[in-house]
Amino acid sequence: MSTETATPEREERGFVDRLRASPFLTELLSNRLAIFGLSLILLITVMGVGTRLAVFVGVLDFGQLLDTQFAQQQYYPPCGDATLTGWLSSLGSCQHFFGTDAQRRDVFLRTMYGAWLALKYGTVTVAASTVLGVGLGTVAAYYGGWIDNVIMRTMDVLLSFPSLLLALAVVAVFGTGLWKAVFALTLVYTPRFARVVRGAALKVLEDEYVEATVALGARDWRVIVRHVLPNSLAPITVQSTLNFGLAIIDLAALSFLGFGATAGTPSWGWMLTKGVENGLINGLWWMSFFPGLFLALTVLGFNLLGDGMRDALDPRMQDAVD
Amino acid sequence: MRSTEVATGTGLATAVRRLATAGGAGVVVGLVALAGLTLDGTLRAATETTFAVGALLLGFGVLGWSGSVMAGRGIENMQRYMDTGSDWTETDSRRAMARISGFGVGVMLAGSLATVLL
């Protein structure tokens, strides 16, 4: 390729410059809701990674999170007081900040660790479906014809199934467990990425410069890696962000129904199930309240950020009304 | 490089040929899968799995086909109307689904044939 003389470094700098000047970022950063969402995500990430590191370094004993040596119904309310006012007034001198569950495990620590699990399994789900979706979408866009048709119409049919029910069907065939739940959800989410990537890739391929490159005989993979992928990055990122929250909810839902996390795992979904089962009706609210709260906050964070990104991306929405 | 699905083939003969090609591909892939699965276990289990995968594809294809016919016009019209710029068409969708169904039938055939012949 004689037309491409740019060295890697120069391309790198060009990319950063473009990013700095991009209307996408300016637009996004001026969106207060999106910034709020981003802060939520950062907070949860610090929580999760921090707790994981604490366990790794040895400050926190992982066994303490799983320990079941105490008999059933040996719970301890947040700061020793089950009422909300009592909790707020005794925040200063507090033993179990969020109380303990029925096995007397500290809800605060388990919730913190739950953030790590949610991020971990959420990342794997989203990353796997992104990779699959990028693969299928690019192939569909690049080769066109019946390949495109078969891939994309299949994705359409998969998309028309309700996500939780499709995931349940996959679980019914392949069995239960957190990793199988991740597998099921990857299947559910892949079509969304394939569709977005194909759309973006088609736009790139229409570009005159890229057309010329192809006409000059560039290899398929080279065109895809150098031109199609970098230019599809923004829509892929938006789609990942939006689906991250959904993935975390769906994973928790599968755990809640008993098909995901197994007994004892400090995952938010499982803590919710157990917390509801073990005493919500008797007023032991803290066991399920806190994991649920952090789950909802995380998902809200991703949805707010994703929404903001989409608005920043889609120029049609900006001049909606005068 | 990118090509568009040939738009000429609308006749019955073309449709049959499309199905047959997909079916043939299905038989070949099915037999290969069957051979592979038999190496790993019994012929009976391999037949069952191959047949079930074929049924999965056939069911998916038929479902998608009827879904496109059912929702097709509505979606197409809505797109034209809303100007969403998507290029979904009922014809494309039906063709893709026919291919998948044909392939599925081929795989199912391969699964059945093997036991009858062997």
Place this chain on the structure above:
Amino acid sequence: MISKRYIFKRLLLLVPVLFGVATLVFSILHLSPGNPATVVAGQQASAEEIRQVEQRLGLNDPVWVQYGRFMLDAVQLNLGESWVIRKGEPVTSVLRWKFPITLELAVLGQIAGIMFGIPIGIVSAIKQDTITDHLSRVGALSGISIPIFWSGPLVILLFSVSLGWFPTSGRLTQRAYEGGAPQTTGALLVDSLLEGNIIMFIDAAWHLFLPAMVIGIYSMALISRMMRSSMLEVVRQDYIRTAHAKGQGRKITLLKHGLRNALIPVVTVIGIQFGSLLGGAVLTETVFNIRGIGMLLVDAITDGDYPIIQGTVLLFALVFTMVNLIVDLTYSYLDPRIEQ
């Protein structure tokens, strides 16, 4: 006007839909690992018992024979017998009484979602970028972000446990009626009215209120988002600008010209998300301990009761298709330009 022929053609398409789903459902069982006979006979069954079960279920026949038999049975509405949950009972009769429970819940939830979602979306669009708009958008996002299995328990804690306004779970208070629950349709609200039993109707409605609201919040969130963006989309179109330029007030223009057109994509969303509503029913039923199709499906997956799983999936597909038929007819009503 919608012709009878059009509706008939649509209904005819149910045949391939059900054929497709039945084939899919057949493959679900045959792709899953493990011998069904051990599930049916139980863990402690002897080899002899397992062989008998295999014989009875025809598991020794070649797989295509099993497929043919399954499809023939399905055509005659014979979906086999439950293996575990209601051992020996025909799947169709299990579904017959479970389904109205879920349908009742889902329809009420959908109604709640539409009743709140559409006005909120409209207000949000008219007052775009004001505090009202921001509040309702964050509200809608929260509705999507807050999982039913968290909001459900919270709602129970607040309204049932602390305030005691609503029952915590179930479908009826045992003392509210004498004898068994009526079994005409299976949907309590309908049955109690048919019997003229007002007390039972109120009791059933009282039990259904919270679960329907919890399901409704989710669909409300989706509908109001779609309503807002579709309203804004319509506003940008020329004829609205023309009407505006001709001196009509902005809000009047929006409501007069925009609403009908803006509703079209919203109706699609309502149709499409009815499926998620069924998914939501699975979670809601678990939270409120309502023993409908959702809990049945969860139990069936847990216990490996495949005939029940197959029946449930078939039923869901049927419902989903019917809902989309209704959506399709609504289109034609909303916009006669959409040809049939």
